[in-house]
Amino acid sequence: MSGEFNLIDKYFSNRQSQRKDVLLSLGDDCALVKPPENVSIAISTDTLVAGTHFLASANPAWVAHKALASNISDLAAMGATPAWVSFALTMPEPDEQWLEPFCQSFFELADYFGIQLIGGDTTKGPLSLTLTVQGFVPEERALKRDGAEIGDWIFVTGELGDSKAGLEVILDPAKRSQPSAVELEKRHYISTPRVLVGQALLGVASAAIDISDGLISDLGHILKRSNVGASIDVSLLPVSDTLRAYLQDSTSAQKYALSSGEEYELCFTVPDQNKGMVESALAHCGAKVTCIGQVRPQGVLELHQQGNPIYWQLAGYDHFKV
Known part of the structure; x- marks a missing residue:
């Protein structure tokens, strides 16, 4: 494997079916998406850092599940339906033995919840993962933190x-x-x-x-x-x-x-x-x-x-x- 783009092509491109609301995903400067009418878009970003959220020696399949599941959980808390995810991966060197089980687990979970990877970035550095998930929730109906009342x-x-x-x-x-x-x-x-x-x-x-x-x-x-x-x-x-x-x-x-x-x-x-x-x-x-x-x-x-x-x-x- 040689270089960033070979890594993207081998492990992240063409891994999923195209959602109808995704007009353009991987391969351009931006993704293009078209949300349904009468919904709000719920967006959440989380970063997982080796040594803080997981050990570098941890099972990469488990790390992938944790990274994506934790972001999906934010959508769940708002009552949102998952739709899209962007993923930025930083790692010291491309490591196929790590990436293969990581990506398999990542896309299995993404496909289970109907989430399409629509973009991201790869770069060299200490191992860390940053994901941004987006989903749909009916307008004016999102679950929030400020609605609790005495007696609830x-x-x-x-x-x-x-x-x-x-x-x-x-x-x-x-x-x-x-x-x-x-x-x-x-x-x-x-x-x-x-x-x-x-x-x-x-x-x-x-x-x-x-x-x-x-x-x-x-x-x-x-x-x-x-x-x-x-x-x-x-x-x-x-x-x-x-x-x-x-x-x-x-x-x-x-x-x-x-x-x-x-x-x-x-x-x-x-x-x-x-x-x-x-x-x-x-x-x-x-x-x-x-x-x-x-x-x-x-x-x-x-x-x-x-x-x-x-x-x-x-x-x-x-x-x-x-």
Whole structure:
């Protein structure tokens, strides 16, 4: 393989069918796209850096899944339907043994969600990945962070805490001997974007966010934007049997569920009058959904266990506080 353009031709060009709304994709200075009428375009950009979001030695197929799934999760949180992605790849040298499984995994996930790669860039430097995804959401219906109101119920999808435990296994090989460690490592990289859930919540939920920096942090973003507080019953937090086996302690599992980043599940609020609609609205989505608390008047995020106050000092992930 010789040069940037050979790399693009071999690994990124002609890998997918052309969407009808893509007029021109790879090969020109810009892509040309034509969105449907009466939709807003949801756009999200994320960067993953080797040594920060993944180890350079990590399975490249898992890295590809994580990179794209984390971006799709942002679209899911807005209730958007994925459409297009641009991808900028920086790597020290072209590495076919790394690129082959990476691209196979990347395009498998993209095709599953109907996303077409429409452009990007490749350059030499420390290994990093930057993706910009775009999707469609009906006008004036996007789920946002500022819609929660006092009395709304707080829900989360899936099970929480596994990603944090998986990261521990990645960073400390000695932990690989603990129960379920290998499964948790995979869980850190392989998430399921809740696109169908987000779409089904349009008109049902009042606010939503994806859990990328930890539930306690991401729910806090909803509370701040909506000028409200919240009460969470930690006994209701959904944690997996895998995490319980790994930690062998229920309290630790609850703390992991609150602080674990890169889960890419959804946290959303639902008005009381819509609470009964949640189960039927999400019945076809294949996702576990759990009500964990309620929105309260403006103030702090209060934790309790079946009514007994808890004063844990927890925080989510912050890239500049590590």
